[in-house]
Amino acid sequence: FRLHCHLLWKGGSWLLVFVGFVAGIYFSGARGLGTSPAASCPKVCIVGGGPAGFYTAQHLVKVRYVDIYERLPVPFGLVRFGVAPDHPEVKNVMNTFTQTAQHARCSFHGNVSVGKDVTVQELQEAYHAVVLSYGAEGNRTLGVPGEDLAGVHSAKDFVGWYNGLPTNRDLRPDLRCETAVILGQGNVALDVARILLSPVDILKNTDITQPALDTLAESSVRRVLIVGRRGPLQLACTIKELREMVNLPGTRPEMEASDFECIAKMLKVLPRPRKRLTELLLKVAVETPEETELERRNSAKRAWGFRFFRSPVEILPSDDLTRAAGIRLAVNRLEGEGEDVWAVTTGEVEDVECGLVISSIGYKSLPIDPAVPFDPRKHIIPNTMGRVQKCAGLYCSGWVKRGPTGVIATTMNDSFDTARTLLHDMDEGTLDISTVKPGSAGVTTILEKRGVKPVLFSDWEKIDSEESKRGEARGKPREKLLDVGEMLKVAWT
Structure with missing residues (x-):
């Protein structure tokens, strides 16, 4: 950047020097030179790679960076594991979820068990907001x-x-x-x-x-x-x-x-x-x-x-x-x-x-972490419009928010509501986004120390390709891998 300004000055144009300086500030991020937009942008992570998680991410990625953490090496939750096999039309929503996962501001991290491999508190230290969307297991x-x-x-x-x-x-x-x-x-x-x-x-x-x-x-x-x-x-x-x-x-x-x-x-x-x-x-x-x-x-x-x-x-x-x-x-x-x-x-x-x-x-939801409030009678996380009670920066969506009711469209609307609540809190200043947070870089360091290797969406696509190939050999849309170890082997080969 300094060299760029120097060359502009040598060319004799003070106006170009000024324009170059302003552009440098913009592309370096609002928090100073050397800080990328991704580093300074408010970061959100979502726990759960099922419908609630992806619908929440779909609404947020329009304006924020979002990381999705999922316990299994494969995404899509109940769309993959709950929808009846003779209802393929319902599973078409996975195409929309794939578009979200491939968005420039979204990253998928499978094979990460929140509450075990990384705590909710550690996620809160790495992100400005954490959305719990892990469903009802x-x-x-x-x-x-x-x-x-x-x-x-x-x-x-x-x-x-x-x-x-x-x-x-x-x-x-x-x-x-x-x-x-x-x-x-x-x-x-x-x-x-x-x-x-x-x-x-x-x-x-x-x-x-x-x-x-x-x-x-x-x-x-x-x-x-x-x-x-x-x-x-x-x-x-x-x-x-x-x-x-x-x-x-x-x-x-x-x-x-x-x-x-x-x-x-x-x-x-x-x-x-x-x-x-x-x-x-x-x-x-x-x-x-x-x-x-x-x-x-x-x-x-x-x-x-x-x-x-x-x-x-x-x-x-x-x-x-x-x-x-x-x-x-x-x-x-x-x-x-x-x-x-x-x-x-x-x-x-x-x-x-x-x-x-x-x-x-x-079904019923289960507690994910001792630090997160949980109602053992209703089997949900106590919340107000998706805001977890008495936990600033913590939100929830989907079944863990409202209970295991409704169809996929119900989950979509519910998740969009939580996303709107979160964005409102950022815009109104009730959610603190003034500090720079490490996001996935900080979580990756923690996981590496604990010997946990995430499955990225590109890794999942290898699993997807292998399942489709096995299915084709049997005249089926796919033949699912049933063993996590085999999933990981295919993902990382």
Whole structure:
């Protein structure tokens, strides 16, 4: 820069000297010569490389530098490991996330476990703001006798198994039974039911893992009951998911007509989305089907059905007391009105013979670091509009902010809200950005001392390429790597 000014002066132009000086100040950063814009710009890091993390980053990279830290070597979280393999259209959002990760102001750092490899406090020392977006990795338990028997699984683990989540690769569910019971009636429950009953010829063209496909090909499951503690008007799935079950090839619905008494009379007062869902449910459950549909149902070899007004009391064991052989359900009635009704047991129970029980009663977030407040009852980080309470510079988005509810679009809006809150705090001066922070350079030094090597997005692209190549050989979109060690080997080769 000084040489540049000297040459301009030798050329005899004071104006050019002045212009060169101003340009030098601008391109050196507002905090002095020798400091790059990246070094002086406020820095933000996001913990969690799933939808909440990427949507938050997508909004922030327009004006700020953002680093994303993810525990696994691969990005995209529940889009990769939670979305059903026969829903490829939902996974297209990964294209948008890839654009964000490749943005000049964004960096992805996989294979970094925050709370273990680096603390939240250390991240706060390296960044002006830290956003916790690590989702909900925990399972809600049933709290009934027998849930630790073989043959009882959480939906989270079962979904992780067929979607290739490394921690669930060894689940090996035993599908040699005829009847499976799923507890819960949300979209995840219907995903599980659909995967259990789908023809293998459909699944083999998806990115379902090969071990899961092989197990499902040998499955003896022919009947799936989807159990909920309340009634048809409280069914938690979307109409899209219900329609997919109705149209699933080779299956027929089996419902209890008594569960739908008086439901038709209430249609006119229901909100439109609930009305459409209930109308479809009534059509499937109680109306006489047309001839072609009747023929289809009569030829079906597999069945599914909702069981309403039922709550689990106990998982019944086999004769040798080692695995599930059935489930005891309490029969409920409803009290209250509208959306606020709740289930009350009647004292009656019924037993259902089954060899597989899958609990789909919800996920829960877990504490990430002792320094971060956590509500053990709601399983969220206490926050106000994404600002973590009593922790300046700490924010949250996604399920850890509001709980595990909603669809991907809900997470998008929620994450954008947190990003706007953070930018507002920077603009208003309530978030201190006056000091220079090292950002990823400081964290990299810490990780090197602890023997942790991050997986960059370019490393992930090697994994992505290898999975696509393996999938192509099998006629699939991809064949996921299931072992973290193998992922790292491919990433760093």
